Amino acid sequence: MVAKLRDAVYGVAVGDALGSPVQFQDRGTYPQVKEMMYCDCFGKEAGTWTDDTSMTLALCDSIREKGRVDVEDIMDKFSSWLSAGRYTQDGRAFDIGNTCYAAVKRGKGLDDFYSNGNGSLMRIVPLAFVESADDGVIDAVSSLTHAHAISCEACRIYIHIARDLLAGKPVKDAVNGNVREVSKTFAPLASIGSRTRDSIRSSGFVVDTLEAALWCLLTTDSFRAAVEAAVNLGEDTDTVGAVTGGLAGILYGYDAIPASWISALRKKEMLEACLF
Numbered sequence: 145m146v147a148k149l150r151d152a153v154y155g156v157a158v159g160d161a162l163g164s165p166v167q168f169q170d171r172g173t174y175p176q177v178k179e180m181m182y183c184d185c186f187g188k189e190a191g192t193w194t195d196d197t198s199m200t201l202a203l204c205d206s207i208r209e210k211g212r213v214d215v216e217d218i219m220d221k222f223s224s225w226l227s228a229g230r231y232t233q234d235g236r237a238f239d240i241g242n243t244c245y246a247a248v249k250r251g252k253g254l255d256d257f258y259s260n261g262n263g264s265l266m267r268i269v270p271l272a273f274v275e276s277a278d279d280g281v282i283d284a285v286s287s288l289t290h291a292h293a294i295s296c297e298a299c300r301i302y303i304h305i306a307r308d309l310l311a312g313k314p315v316k317d318a319v320n321g322n323v324r325e326v327s328k329t330f331a332p333l334a335s336i337g338s339r340t341r342d343s344i345r346s347s348g349f350v351v352d353t354l355e356a357a358l359w360c361l362l363t364t365d366s367f368r369a370a371v372e373a374a375v376n377l378g379e380d381t382d383t384v385g386a387v388t389g390g391l392a393g394i395l396y397g398y399d400a401i402p403a404s405w406i407s408a409l410r411k412k413e414m415l416e417a418c419l420f
Contacts, residue, residue, distance in 0.1 A: 146419055148310060148394060149204070149273045153415055155367070155393020156200050156269060158405050159385030160193040163375035164239070171346070171378030178372060180408035186238055191408035194239040196386040198231040199267035201418045203285070205231070208420035213274055213281050219288050222248045231418075233411045239382070241348070244289045253291035262353040264290035266383045268299045269390035272306035273420075290350070294329055298350045301330060302387070305358075309394045319358055330354075337362035346377035346384050353380060357387040367396040 165183040166174050180190040202221040210217055221230070226248045229235040244263040247253045264286035271277040271285060282303055283296040290296070301322055308318035316337065323333040329351060336358050344359050345352040360373040367389075374388035375381045393401070406412075 145273050147398075149270065149419055150416075151393040151396075151398045152269050152272070152306070152390045153197075153200060153204065153393070153419065154398055154401060154406070154409075155371075155389035155391070156266075156386045157193045157197040157389070157409060157415055158401055159371045159374060159387070159389025159392075160196040160266075160382045161191050161409055162371060162405065163381035163383070163385030164188070164192065164194050165190075166375065166378070167239075167381045167383075169378055169381070171376075173378070176372070177375045177381075179404060188234075188238075189410070191410045192233055193410070194382050195237065195241065195244065195263075196266040196383050197415075198225050198237065199244070199263075200270065200386075200390075201231040201414065203267055204270045204418040204420060207270060207274060208418060213271070213277055213285065215284050215288060218285065219248070219251060222288065223251075231414065233414070247289040253287040253289045255287075255291035257292060257294075259290060260292050260294045260350050261290065261348045262298075262350045262380065262383045262387070264288070264295050265298050265302060265350050265353060266386050268302060269306055270420075271299075272303050272310060272394075277303070293327075295350050297327055297330060298354045301326060301333070302354060302391075306391060306394055309391060315361055315395060319362060333358060341377075344377060346374075346379040346381070348380040348383065353384055353387055356384045357391065360384075360388045361391055361395070367392045367400040368402050370396075 165181040206218045224230040241263040243259045286299040304322040346356040364370040370392040375385040
């Protein structure tokens with residue numbers, strides 16, 4: 145399973161780094177992203193990943209060290225990331241979502257409706273590789289930062305889809321099999337693959353991010369195509385790229401990630417060190 149976890153983690157990091165330079169920009173207002181670029185908004189060189197990957201690595205590293213899901217240790221590692229720049233390439237956390245920042249600072253997740261950003265979804269994929277991580281555990285890990293029911297449900301849907309992909313199910317079956325008995329909020333996922341690009345929203349709202357990622361996965365047939373589709377939707381491009389990349393990594397594997405993207409990705413040894 146380590147190999148598949150590696151596929152997923154690299155997928156997250158690549159999608160994050162590819163999308164970061166164009167985040168906050170509206171769809172269609174920038175040239176199509178096809179390769180890693182300098183991130184002008186944060187002054188970061190090409191191949192730099194952001195908080196999405198840092199928090200994913202923190203979760204991975206905690207599971208690696210503890211041999212299980214330990215929410216107190218995970219939060220400690222989040223705090224170390226935020227305050228000391230652990231799990232970053234340059235020793236300083238950046239591009240931090242408001243909910244993640246507030247939750248880590250106070251040591252408790254936010255549970256109001258307006259705290260339904262995508263900050264727990266973006267880092268949750270390692271739980272797909274922990275057999276004992278049932279829905280209660282998924283909720284607990286999401287709730288470290290994003291404790292509202294909508295965020296928790298998004299994470300559960302994502303992890304169940306990831307596990308079905310790991311089991312070899314076709315992507316359509318993996319998605320369709322996990323969106324039949326969901327809340328009204330996520331009911332539109334049942335027809336996500338047939339929707340047009342113009343109908344897909346790619347904001348930081350967790351519902352939009354999950355819908356965008358699944359749409360990218362369902363309407364493409366390669367890792368490159370899925371992640372390019374994600375980062376060219378505009379708005380929260382790094383996180384839509386990361387969430388799409390995690391599933392696309394599982395589906396297509398590390399070897400399907402373009403070599404130029406892997407080559408440009410910074411601090412790959414940090415990714416390798418956190419795998420379990």
